[in-house]
Amino acid sequence: MDYMSYKEYLKHITTFIFDVDGVLTDGTVKVTTEGEMFRTMNVKDGYALKTAVEKGFKVCVISGGTNEGVRVRLQNLGIKDIFLGASQKTQVLEEYLKTNNLKAENVLYMGDDLPDFKIMQEVGLPTCPQDAVPEIKAISKYVSHKKGGKGCVRDVLEQVMKVQGKWAITNGVSAKYD
Numbered sequence: 001m002d003y004m005s006y007k008e009y010l011k012h013i014t015t016f017i018f019d020v021d022g023v024l025t026d027g028t029v030k031v032t033t034e035g036e037m038f039r040t041m042n043v044k045d046g047y048a049l050k051t052a053v054e055k056g057f058k059v060c061v062i063s064g065g066t067n068e069g070v071r072v073r074l075q076n077l078g079i080k081d082i083f084l085g086a087s088q089k090t091q092v093l094e095e096y097l098k099t100n101n102l103k104a105e106n107v108l109y110m111g112d113d114l115p116d117f118k119i120m121q122e123v124g125l126p127t128c129p130q131d132a133v134p135e136i137k138a139i140s141k142y143v144s145h146k147k148g149g150k151g152c153v154r155d156v157l158e159q160v161m162k163v164q165g166k167w168a169i170t171n172g173v174s175a176k177y178d
């Protein structure tokens with residue numbers, strides 16, 4: 001699998017898997033006096049996620065967190081494969097690939113911290129945001145110039161869809177913005 005360059009991999013991606021905290025969010029949580037936690041997600045990432053689903057890509061989210069608000073937000077973007085509370089991400093990956101008859105080499109994964117380390121070694125195209133921890137940057141085939149929650153998800157989605165001629169601007173069709 002390592003014979004391909006990063007650009008070459010983009011052509012073969014059928015499946016995107018994202019971590020939540022520090023990737024789909026900027027990694028911060030606002031905590032209220034009642035202990036409720038608020039996360040921030042990026043609308044531009046959301047638009048690209050929705051477009052990817054509409055273009056027929058498999059889009060999956062695997063997170064160690066268990067926030068149901070996260071599930072609702074992602075479901076509203078059309079994402080069906082949402083695995084929260086995943087303590088063993090590699091196990092979820094293996095089952096997901098088997099169930100959907102997918103190959104690991106066609107998967108782009110984006111993670112930012114040590115819980116993503118093992119799973120990133122099992123997929124074709126491991127990627128990370130600019131502010132990922134050094135260990136994750138070291139094993140990534142691509143480090144986005146964007147940070148977690150600041151457009152890193154959009155960055156990789158857009159690159160793959162552009163290379164495959166599926167991005168809105170290249171075919172005149174666009175998803176609804178919300």
Ligand SMILES: [Mg+2]
Nearest residue numbers: 019021022112
């Ligand atoms: Mg994370």
